[in-house]
Amino acid sequence: MTLAEQKKRTGLSALADAGSDAEDFSVIDAIGGPRGVIESMLPGVVFVVLFVATSNLNLTIAVSAVLAVLQVIVRLIQRQSVMGALSGLIAVGVCLVWAWQTHEARNYYVFGFITNAAYAVLLTVSLIARVPGLGLVIEFIRSLPTEQFKAWFDDWMGDKPLKRAYMIVTGLWTGLFVLRLIVQVPLYVTDHVAALGITRLLMGIPFWALAIWVSYLIIATPMHKHKALARKDSDAS
Secondary structure: HHHHHHHHOHHHHHOOOOOOOOOOOOHHHOOOOHHHHHHHHHHHHHOOOOOOHHHHHHHHHHHHHEEEEEHHHHHOOOOOOOHHHHHHHHHHHHHHHHHHHHHHHHHHHHHHHHHHHHHHHHHHHHOOOOOHHHHHHHHHHHHOOOOOOHHHHHHHHHHHHHHHOOOOOOOHHHHHHHHHHHHHHHHHHOOHHHHHHHHHHHOOOHHHHHHHHHHHHHHHHHHHHHHHHHHHHHHHO
16 A cells, blocks of 8 residues: 555545645545445445344354454554554444344444434534534544634634535535434334345445535535635735
8 A cells, every 4th residue: 555545534534635736536535445445334234134144143243243353453464554444343343232232133223323313413403503513523624723723713614605515514414314314213113124234235335425525516616715715815924
């Protein structure tokens, strides 16, 4: 892996570079590259396929757990960043423990419901407060406010086009989390494990990629103008 590849940002971090002059935005890179996509989806695919095929929850949990651990071990052996795989291992571990303790395969997906609901509530509150949550996250990544927090906050909040863009993408992500719950919770309640697993996969990485791409399209231009104005002010001072 080259140094350039190692420095590629993923997730919302990739949006922090939107509007750069030397921009080379890639949705695939933003969602972790082909390998990151496979590693993210594989435990879920294995869980639903193996459970539907065998109806053996303990076997399904064991195989899924081993697979998640192996992904981290392979990255360690290859001396690659393990943060993504490790965070995925923790999330999968919580889901598997939940399913194992309750003896119900459908409870593998409960943790996802909780996180989606929490994100939806937090983002909704930020919209009501007129302080876009996505803006806070992206700007925090872009320029860590170690000093003069008020100046940092006023800098991007005072840019009306940029704030408006952040409000729009915050609404977009809120809708994504709510839509997941609307579609998936009824499948959980009716105990349709296979349908729930497939829906979870379809509304996972594909929706994540789409949300990042649309967010980039919305914020790239106002962020570019904001950065250009900041450079102009810096040169003038």
